[in-house]
Amino acid sequence: xxxxxxxxxxxxxxxxxxxxxxxxxxxxxxxxxxxxxxxxxxxxxxxxxxxxxxxxxxxxxxxxxxxxxxxxxxxxxxxxxxxxxxxxxxxxxxxxxxxxxxxxxxxxxxxxxxxxxxxxxxxxxxxxxxxxxxxxxxxxxxxxxxxxxxxxxxxxxxxxxxxxxxxxxxxxxxxxxxxxxxxxxxxxxxxxxxxxxxxxxx
Numbered sequence: 429x430x431x432x433x434x435x436x437x438x439x440x441x442x443x444x445x446x447x448x449x450x451x452x453x454x455x456x457x458x459x460x461x462x463x464x465x466x467x468x469x470x471x472x473x474x475x476x477x478x479x480x481x482x483x484x485x486x487x488x489x490x491x492x493x494x495x496x497x498x499x500x501x502x503x504x505x506x507x508x509x510x511x512x513x514x515x516x517x518x519x520x521x522x523x524x525x526x527x528x529x530x531x532x533x534x535x536x537x538x539x540x541x542x543x544x545x546x547x548x549x550x551x552x553x554x555x556x557x558x559x560x561x562x563x564x565x566x567x568x569x570x571x572x573x574x575x576x577x578x579x580x581x582x583x584x585x586x587x588x589x590x591x592x593x594x595x596x597x598x599x600x601x602x603x604x605x606x607x608x609x610x611x612x613x614x615x616x617x618x619x620x621x622x623x624x625x626x627x628x629x630x
Contacts, residue, residue, distance in 0.1 A: 464547040465500065465507070466561055468492050471541050475523050479530040480514070483522045483543065492545065493522045502542045510543075562614055568593045568602070571610065571623035576600060579619060591619070600628060 469492070472482030483493060492499065493515045500507040514525040529535050547561065560582050568576045568591075577595030582604075589604035602608055608627055611620040621627060 464561060465502075465544040466547050466550060466559065467502075467542040467544050468499075469522075469543040471501075471535070471538050471543070472521065473539060474532050474536055477532045478525065479532060479534050480523050480525045481535045481538070482518070483524050484520075485522060492543075493524055500544045501538060502544055503538065507544065558612065558614070563591065563612070563619070565617070566612070566614075566619045567617055568600075568619045568621065570621055570628050576621075576628060602627065 467486060469483045469485040472484050474481050485493065493512055495512050495515055497512045499510050499512065501510050510526040510529065512524055513527045513530075516523050526535070547559070550559065553559070563579050563582060566579045568579060570576055575595075577593045577598065577600065579591050580594040581592040583590040583592060583601075591602040591604060593600040593602055602621065608622055608624050609619065610622045611618075613620075
């Protein structure tokens with residue numbers, strides 16, 4: 429499952445709707461035929477000659493890579509539906525094989541590509557948690573109502589996520605913690621900051 433964002437008492441921020449943030453769920457997303465697609469992993473190197481390939485998965489639970497799981501691979505030509513035929517854990521990675529891709533030649537060209545699922549298939553998060561794709565693009569406002577830009581990127585760090593807010597050449601790095609973020613309003617498309625000294629230049 430992709431990472432989510434959350435704010436836990438001064439740790440990371442942003443998860444529910446109007447409650448203070450928490451750490452965000454990581455994934456890439458792109459609209460496609462009315463659906464939003466969320467990246468849950470990326471192909472790494474190939475393993476052996478029988479079509480196995482390393483998957484670097486995003487998030488804390490690798491359930492999406494169980495045998496029989498249906499995933500979509502984002503290729504240069506478009507998304508392709510693949511079905512997991514074999515899978516085994518390898519530390520923070522998985523080694524996976526797919527039906528109809530049983531040779532190294534079948535997977536070698538896909539190294540580096542993303543594995544995606546429709547956002548509608550993702551489990552609901554508890555209040556105060558958000559998937560990254562929900563936060564990217566939000567308009568960011570200061571505590572006094574000034575428009576500061578939009579969330580353009582989310583950096584995942586050991587302590588907490590960091591939201592990169594950009595407007596033209598200007599960039600503000602906002603830690604995803606309750607001390608920094610007052611409210612996230614997905615319906616309104618806004619993220620409001622607290623009046624935290626040093627967070628935003630006058």
